[in-house]
Amino acid sequence: MITGDYGLEPTRIELIANGHNDTYRIEAAGASLAFRVYGEGKSWIRGTSDLRFELDLLTYLRARRAPISYPIERSSGDTLGTGTRHYALFSWCPGRPVSANELTLPQAERLGAALASIHAAADAFVTEHSRYSLDQATLGRAAGASSTAIHRP
Numbered sequence: 001m002i003t004g005d006y007g008l009e010p011t012r013i014e015l016i017a018n019g020h021n022d023t024y025r026i027e028a029a030g031a032s033l034a035f036r037v038y039g040e041g042k043s044w045i046r047g048t049s050d051l052r053f054e055l056d057l058l059t060y061l062r063a064r065r066a067p068i069s070y071p072i073e074r075s076s077g078d079t080l081g082t083g084t085r086h087y088a089l090f091s092w093c094p095g096r097p098v099s100a101n102e103l104t105l106p107q108a109e110r111l112g113a114a115l116a117s118i119h120a121a122a123d124a125f126v127t128e129h130s131r132y133s134l135d136q137a138t139l140g141r142a143a144g145a146s147s148t149a150i151h152r153p
Contacts, residue, residue: 001081001083001087002026002028002035002089004075005074005075005076005081005089006072006074006075006089007075008026008028008029008033009028009029010026010027010028011027011028012025012026012027013025013026013027013035016034019039020039021036021037021038021039022036022037022039023035023036023037024036024037025092026089031092032092032094033072033089033090033091033092034069034089034090034091034092034093035087035088035089035090036087036088036089036090037085037086037087038051038085038086038087038088039085040085048080048082048086049129049130049131050129050130050131051080051086051088052080052127052129053127053129053130053131054131055071055079055080055088056125056127056129057122057125057127058070058071058090059071059079060121060122060125060127061118061121061122061125064121065121066117066118066121066122067114067117067118068093068118069090069091069092069093070090070091071088071089071090072088072089072090072091074089
């Protein structure tokens, strides 16, 4: 997939997260990239439109210089790959996770400014793709899968 779809020869592939999606760190052409293999069986994902919504949003935000990881186009020009599972390649965001209890005031200010710029840039976003809503019906379906019900007083 990486070689054929993106024209890259990976020198290293490392699984960095698995769960709803599997994410790999790919080393190729002297750079790090993130390769996401979308999971299956999520009750709230209705189809590829949900995945394309996310990829369109990130592409839109990148064009507005928001500080985000963005999808990289395949040689076909599409950002979503399809095989046994859907997949996408993203730019790499360097750094390390910081827990809330070790976040300094300057870091919190930078984080707040970055999140504000992302939200401001997203205000005018439009796409033909729809995205699931995490509403009571969707959460109820997800809870039903784990036999936990959501009750409101």
